[in-house]
Amino acid sequence: MESVSPDLFSGNIIKTRIRLARNISGYRFCGNDEKTSREIVKKVNRALIKCDTFNLYYVANVSTTVLEAMKERNLISKYLTENAVGGAALINADESLSVMINEEDVIREQCFMKGLRLKEAYERLDGLDDELAKNVDIAFHPRWGYLTTCPTNLGTGMRASVMLFLPALSESGKIRKVAEEARKAGLTVRGVYGEGSVAEGSIYQISNEVTLGISEYDILKSVEEAVLDICMTERELAKKLYASKEIKTMDRAKRAFGVLTNAVLLSYEEFLSLIAEVKIGAMFGMVDIQDLEALNDLTVKVRPANLCVQYGKDLSAFDRDLFRAEVVSKKLLKLREI
């Protein structure tokens, strides 16, 4: 494949996430009792103390809304909040690193970066992982590699994911074919929001399915190649669907902008579908917004729990829709001025 710069697809590529699953030799992989779980948290916290300035959160001591907001920002998982005994998370200040403790595996390290930065994110996490292994006896098998609770994570224990905005593939239904092709290459494509084959807001995540029999760098390479390939297909299709129908696309984008900046009540589902229209318009220069990253950030900021955290207290569904409309309108009008 001809080398393609990810910068070409800055409107489509949202963020990169690397996750490493690890367990500690001599401890159960999951389902430890409260006392042992606490002991593990202290062990991991001590091991990583030199790596970064982490805040330690015990799931039991954090409010449901704040936990939900962390989940919405992908910092912690549903499993950690619902199933784990003594679940905890170490999260650094800029939220680029998160270490879940007593999850499905005893340790799940994560690194997040904006855009397509798989190698950079892996290398950052690799450094953290080395520090951990220097201080904690990691469960490792010479043949099977890093031992995990679920054999689907064996070997590297790594999940490399990239979040993508794919409106043309989504709208045309061609995303199904893309997902099938990805599966043949040991990768998976799924919608981030909503259920079923059409993702709300056209936001998808591509990640490796296979973790054993392939090195970390080969996984990163295959995910990166697939991402660029998918983005190229999306771009070609978007030219046909949107760029060649300039008036219609502009009308859709400006109408969406109009609703988003004038609505009094705005549900998250409505926001997702309208912001996708605005983003398409912005990508083709039909709406006066340059900062596409800010639109991605807004998509997270106005999710239900994050909205409550921003407001400073729990809100009813009605009040959330009211506050969301205000936040979105202010932000979009400001972005248009820049």
Place this chain on the structure above:
Amino acid sequence: MYDKVCKNCGTYLSDFYETGLVGCEKCYEVFKDEIENAVKEIQFGDMHTGKVPPFSSEEKSLLIRYERLFKEKENAVMEGRFSDVRAISEELIALKEKLEEKGLI
């Protein structure tokens, strides 16, 4: 029906079939055959080719390597991989000499 159990963590083979999850590292020895079958279906291979955890000291690293090779040799004997047994044995002898020199064993 006989249900295998991992005495280290109490996970039964039927639990593994039901949830797809194991409880501890010993489970990988107790349910070795069953896990191998599962791995064949979901993974690209059955040999890890990626990162190996780094250790705090050369001594610790050598000791762990020695223990691992020992285990690997046992597996190779059990599986009748005799050429592997020979290669591992040679490496084990060299490693043992190194460890003895350092007074670690």
